[in-house]
Amino acid sequence: GHHNLNAKLVLLGDMGAGKSSLVIRFVKGQFLEFQESTIGAAFFSQTVAVNNATVKFEIWDTAGQERYHSLAPMYYRGAAAAIIVYDITSTDSFARAKKWVQELQKQGNPNMVMALSGNKADLEDKRKVTAEEANLYAEENGLFFVETSAKTAVNVNEIFYEIAKRLPRA
Ligand code: GDP
Numbered sequence: 001g002h003h004n005l006n007a008k009l010v011l012l013g014d015m016g017a018g019k020s021s022l023v024i025r026f027v028k029g030q031f032l033e034f035q036e037s038t039i040g041a042a043f044f045s046q047t048v049a050v051n052n053a054t055v056k057f058e059i060w061d062t063a064g065q066e067r068y069h070s071l072a073p074m075y076y077r078g079a080a081a082a083i084i085v086y087d088i089t090s091t092d093s094f095a096r097a098k099k100w101v102q103e104l105q106k107q108g109n110p111n112m113v114m115a116l117s118g119n120k121a122d123l124e125d126k127r128k129v130t131a132e133e134a135n136l137y138a139e140e141n142g143l144f145f146v147e148t149s150a151k152t153a154v155n156v157n158e159i160f161y162e163i164a165k166r167l168p169r170a
């Protein structure tokens, strides 16, 4: 039969990794070179059709700064899915992504579908984090991993579709 489901999804990751840019690419098909940084969190929604289901994502795009860290549980609590974003040109952002994964493993919904996004894949010449390293980490931690670019749109729809496919069907 046909299923319609609502899925709360949260984006977590270092400030500047490209969380807002990924959501805006997915929801509006746009990219801004000077994306304003998020204050607190921003809400978006977008519906995708996969297999026999329509999934309405209710997306919380969080700020990422340390001073907003205490707010994060409000956004990931009860979330069906999370995208943890780092910037492939920043080893610090990759380290921060791992911290978020640990926090979700401890405090998040145990059935949460988790995706790791190595964003800014268009900046190959500035790359600091290899795809191999990130892929290995993702495999060890039960996440699925993909490199994305909000700028060129590479793998942006794909990451949301893959999450939609993996959500448990009611
Ligand atoms: P957030 O703090 O994680 O929400 O990051 P933003 O979405 O605000 O992006 C931070 C900066 O990185 C902005 O200047 C964006 O234009 C830029 N940016 C985001 N995604 C990409 C990408 O895929 N490629 C490139 N080259 N720049 C990006």
Ligand code: MG
Residues within 6 Å of the ligand: 019, 020, 021, 036, 037, 038, 061, 062, 063
């Ligand atoms: Mg933002």
